[in-house]
Amino acid sequence: MQGRWLVTLQNLAATGRQWDTDVPMAFLRNPDIGSVKAVSELVSDVHWQAELARVGDIFRLHGHWQGKIKRQCSRCNAAFDWSSEGCSEWAFQLGGESDHGESESTCEYVMPPGEINMLDVLREDIWLAWKSDVICSDSCRGLCQGCGVDLNRETCQCKQDNSDHPFAVLRDLNLNDE
Ligand SMILES: [Zn+2]
Numbered sequence: 001m002q003g004r005w006l007v008t009l010q011n012l013a014a015t016g017r018q019w020d021t022d023v024p025m026a027f028l029r030n031p032d033i034g035s036v037k038a039v040s041e042l043v044s045d046v047h048w049q050a051e052l053a054r055v056g057d058i059f060r061l062h063g064h065w066q067g068k069i070k071r072q073c074s075r076c077n078a079a080f081d082w083s084s085e086g087c088s089e090w091a092f093q094l095g096g097e098s099d100h101g102e103s104e105s106t107c108e109y110v111m112p113p114g115e116i117n118m119l120d121v122l123r124e125d126i127w128l129a130w131k132s133d134v135i136c137s138d139s140c141r142g143l144c145q146g147c148g149v150d151l152n153r154e155t156c157q158c159k160q161d162n163s164d165h166p167f168a169v170l171r172d173l174n175l176n177d178e
């Protein structure tokens with residue numbers, strides 16, 4: 001039922017259109033659907049609340065989404081389900097870019113009748129919210145720099161007193177980063 005996610009701007013009702021729904025991860029993960037890179041790491045449906053409304057010549061999409069993505073902790077390397085969320089803020093306008101002044105450059109121009117796949121819009125938003133460094137938990141203790149054990153699971157055998165080690169300060173900075 002992908003058709004539910006296709007919108008034709010020219011045919012948008014005067015009342016606009018609203019979504020408050022779970023977008024199936026099977027669609028967002030499927031590279032055969034849409035044209036924006038599929039989010040193959042998704043491990044949950046994405047809850048999406050959004051409203052598309054026409055204001056003059058501009059179609060504004062305003063909303064919020066949240067979902068879970070399989071990631072690897074940048075401290076301890078363990079795989080975990082990263083809770084990600086973000087806003088959907090878009091402005092669309094019918095026509096080619098050259099038809100309009102440069103002052104409207106924050107708009108996406110769509111050739112009439114203005115076919116938009118909301119799955120692609122949502123994917124763009126998910127990629128925009130992507131962070132390269134994510135941690136499994138604020139309290140993640142990471143891996144020991146000396147012996148490599150996961151300090152969340154095991155007690156390190158290294159000597160704890162290395163405070164005079166030249167890299168001790170750097171390591172503490174890393175752990176407190178975020
Ligand atoms: Zn971790």
Ligand SMILES: [Zn+2]
Pocket residue numbers: 144145146147148149156157158
């Ligand atoms: Zn160690």
